[in-house]
Amino acid sequence: MREIVIISGKGGTGKTSITGAFAHLARNKVICDLDVDAPDLHLLLRPSRERVEEFHSGYEAQIDKDECTRCGVCASMCRFGAIRETEDGVSVDPLRCEGCKVCVAFCPEDAVRFPQKHCGQWYVSSTRFGPMVHAQLFPGAENSGRLVMVLKQQAKEMARARGLDLVLCDGAPGIGCPVISSLSGTHLAVAVTEPTPSGRHDLERVAELCTHFQIAFAVIINKHDLNMDEASRIEAFCREKGYPLLARLPHDPIVTRAMIDGLVVTELPETDFSRELIRTWKRVEDLAHLGP
Amino acid sequence: MIVSVASGKGGTGKTTVTASLAAVWDGSLVAVDLDVEEPNLHLFLQPIMEGCERAHLEIPVLDESRCTFCGACSELCQFKAISVMGQLVLTFPEMCHGCGGCIALCPEKALSPGRRELGEISWGLAGKARFLMGRLRIGEAMSPPFMRLVKAKLGEMMAASAGDAILDAPPGVSCPAVNAVIDSDVIVLVTEPTPFGFYDFQLAWEAFAPLGKPMGTVVNRAGLGNEDIYHFCRDKGLPILAEIPYDRSIAEAYSCGRIIADVSPELKETFISLGGKIRDLAELSSPGEVAHA
Numbered sequence: 116m117r118e119i120v121i122i123s124g125k126g127g128t129g130k131t132s133i134t135g136a137f138a139h140l141a142r143n144k145v146i147c148d149l150d151v152d153a154p155d156l157h158l159l160l161r162p163s164r165e166r167v168e169e170f171h172s173g174y175e176a177q178i179d180k181d182e183c184t185r186c187g188v189c190a191s192m193c194r195f196g197a198i199r200e201t202e203d204g205v206s207v208d209p210l211r212c213e214g215c216k217v218c219v220a221f222c223p224e225d226a227v228r229f230p231q232k233h234c235g236q237w238y239v240s241s242t243r244f245g246p247m248v249h250a251q252l253f254p255g256a257e258n259s260g261r262l263v264m265v266l267k268q269q270a271k272e273m274a275r276a277r278g279l280d281l282v283l284c285d286g287a288p289g290i291g292c293p294v295i296s297s298l299s300g301t302h303l304a305v306a307v308t309e310p311t312p313s314g315r316h317d318l319e320r321v322a323e324l325c326t327h328f329q330i331a332f333a334v335i336i337n338k339h340d341l342n343m344d345e346a347s348r349i350e351a352f353c354r355e356k357g358y359p360l361l362a363r364l365p366h367d368p369i370v371t372r373a374m375i376d377g378l379v380v381t382e383l384p385e386t387d388f389s390r391e392l393i394r395t396w397k398r399v400e401d402l403a404h405l406g407p
Numbered sequence: 408m409i410v411s412v413a414s415g416k417g418g419t420g421k422t423t424v425t426a427s428l429a430a431v432w433d434g435s436l437v438a439v440d441l442d443v444e445e446p447n448l449h450l451f452l453q454p455i456m457e458g459c460e461r462a463h464l465e466i467p468v469l470d471e472s473r474c475t476f477c478g479a480c481s482e483l484c485q486f487k488a489i490s491v492m493g494q495l496v497l498t499f500p501e502m503c504h505g506c507g508g509c510i511a512l513c514p515e516k517a518l519s520p521g522r523r524e525l526g527e528i529s530w531g532l533a534g535k536a537r538f539l540m541g542r543l544r545i546g547e548a549m550s551p552p553f554m555r556l557v558k559a560k561l562g563e564m565m566a567a568s569a570g571d572a573i574l575d576a577p578p579g580v581s582c583p584a585v586n587a588v589i590d591s592d593v594i595v596l597v598t599e600p601t602p603f604g605f606y607d608f609q610l611a612w613e614a615f616a617p618l619g620k621p622m623g624t625v626v627n628r629a630g631l632g633n634e635d636i637y638h639f640c641r642d643k644g645l646p647i648l649a650e651i652p653y654d655r656s657i658a659e660a661y662s663c664g665r666i667i668a669d670v671s672p673e674l675k676e677t678f679i680s681l682g683g684k685i686r687d688l689a690e691l692s693s694p695g696e697v698a699h700a
Contacts, residue, residue: 124445125418125445126416126419126578127416127419128418131603152581153415153580158603158606173485174485192511194506210585210589211589213504213506214485215485216506216508217483217506217507217508217511220512221512252581254580254613254614255580255581255613255614255615255617256581257581259581287579288417288444288445288579289417289444289550289578289583290444291547291548291550292548292550295548309662311661312447312662312663312664313447316445316447316450317447320444323545324545324546327545327546328546341659342659342662342663345662366655368631371632374601374603374632375632375633
C-alpha cells in the first residue's frame with residue numbers, strides 16, 4: 116500500500132482542486148483530507164457520512180471560583196498568559212490555555228479543574244470516487260497534528276481491510292505541526308506551487324522540510340502561464356535539487372467552475388488543463404510505483 | 408492600533424492586502440509577518456534588514472546525578488516530552504511546549520532550563536514603515552510559541568516608537584491563526600467569493616467572532632465565483648471594507664512581486680480607503696458590536 120500527500124507550502128495554489136481530480140483518476144484508493152483546520156475537499160466530493168466520531172485531545176484548566184483564594188500562584192506560573200484576574204475572580208482564557216497542567220499541579224487549594232477538550236469530529240464517508248476519511252477541527256481548537264495522525268491511521272486501516280493499494284491525501288498549507296504529521300510515513304509528497312515569488316519561496320521551504328524528513332518529493336506548477344520567468348526559476352530549482360517536475364498546468368477558470376458545481380475538473384468537458392492533469396496522474400502513479 | 412489580516416483559506420490575498428495597506432498607511436507603522444511557517448511579506452515590501460536574533464523555547468535539561476527517578480516530571484508533562492522508565496529518563500525536546508512545569512516541580516532540582524531553537528526574528532525598514540518578521544526553523548512543528556516571541560518583539564518596537572501595526576496572519580482557523588489575531592484591535596478577513604473561500608471564511612468567522620473584536624471583510628478576486636460571501640456578511644453584520652476585482656493583470660503584477668496598490672490609481676485609492684475604514688472600525692465600534700451586530 117502506498118500513501119501520497121498533496122501539499123503546497125503556500126495556500127491557494129490549487130492543492131485541493133488537483134487532489135479532487137486525482138481522487139477521480141486513481142483506482143483502488145482511500146481518499147483522506149488532512150487539512151483538518153480548513154478542509155475543502157468535501158465541497159468537491161460531497162461525501163455522505165457513514166460514521167461520525169468525536170475527537171477529544173488534551174485538557175483545559177478551569178478554576179473553581181468557590182475554592183479559589185486568589186493567591187496568584189497559577190498566574191505567576193502560567194507561561195502562556197492564560198490566567199486572568201478580574202473583579203469576578205480568577206479565570207482561564209481557553210484560547211490561551213495550552214493544557215500544560217502546571218496551574219493544576221501548583222494550586223495550593225486544588226481549585227483548578229482539568230477536563231478533557233472536545234476539539235472536533237472525524238468522519239468515515241463514501242463518495243462517488245470511493246471511501247473518504249475526513250475531519251473538522253472546531254474553529255479555534257488545537258492539536259491538529261494529532262487529528263491528522265488519527266485520520267491517517269483510519270485511512271490506512273480501511274485500505275488494508277478493503278484490499279486497496281493507495282491512500283491519497285490532501286494536506287494543509289504551511290510547514291508546521293499538521294504538515295509534519297501528514298508527512299510521517301508517506302511514500303511521496305507532491306507539492307503544488309504557482310509561479311509567484313511567494314509560491315517559489317514557500318515551495319523551497321516545504322521541499323527542505325521533506326528533505327529533512329527524507330520524504331520523496333515532486334512538483335506540479337499550477338497557473339504556470341501567469342509568469343513564465345518565475346515558472347522557469349521553479350523549474351531550475353527542481354532540476355538543481357533533482358525533484359521531478361510532474362506538470363505545468365495552465366491558469367484555467369475551469370477550476371472555479373468545477374468548484375461551484377461541486378465537481379472535479381476531470382468530470383467537466385475536456386480542456387488543456389484536464390488533459391494535462393490526466394497525464395500528470397500517470398506520472399504520479401509511476402513515481403509512487405503504483406502498478407496498473 | 409493593531410490590525411490583523413487573516414483569512415481561513417490560504418492564498419486569498421492576505422499578504423497582498425497587508426503589503427498594499429503598509430505601502431499607503433497614513434502615519435507610523437510596523438508591518439509584521441506572523442505567517443512564520445511561510446513568511447512572504449518581505450518578498451513584496453523588500454525591507455532593508457537591520458537586525459536579527461534567534462528565538463528559543465525553554466526546555467528541560469537533566470542532571471542525571473541528581474535524579475531519583477521519582478517520575479513526578481513525566482506524570483505532570485502533558486506532551487510526552489519527558490518519560491521516566493525504571494532507572495532511565497528520556498527527554499523528547501521537540502515535544503516540549505516550554506511550560507516550565509517539570510523544572511519547577513522536580514523535588515531534587517535535577518532539571519534546569521535549556522533551550523530549543525524555534526526560528527529567527529528579523530527586523531528592518533520598508534520605506535516609511537518599520538518591518539518585523541519571524542521565520543520558523545524548518546522541522547519545528549510549533550509555531551504559536553514562536554509567534555508569541557515575535558509579538559513580544561513587536562511590543563518592544565511599539566513601546567520605543569508609538570504608532571500602528573499590521574499583522575499578516577497565517578492561514579487556517581486553529582491555534583496559530585487564533586494566536587496571531589488574539590492581541591489585535593481589529594481583524595480584517597480577506598476572502599475570495601469561491602466555494603472554498605466561502606466555506607473557510609465561515610470557519611474563520613466562527614473562530615474569531617468569540618474574540619469580540621471589530622471585524623470586516625475584504626473580498627479579493629471579486630467577480631469570480633458567486634454571491635454567497637456577500638449574503639453571509641450581510642446576515643452577520645460584517646462590513647465589506649473593500650473589493651479587489653478579479654483581474655488577470657493584478658495576478659500577473661503579484662506574480663512579479665509588485666505591490667498591488669501601485670498597479671493603478673484606482674487600486675491605490677481602494678487601499679487608502681480601506682485604511683480609513685479600518686481606523687473607523689476601530690474607533691467607532693466598542694468590542695463585539697460589529698461582530699455580533
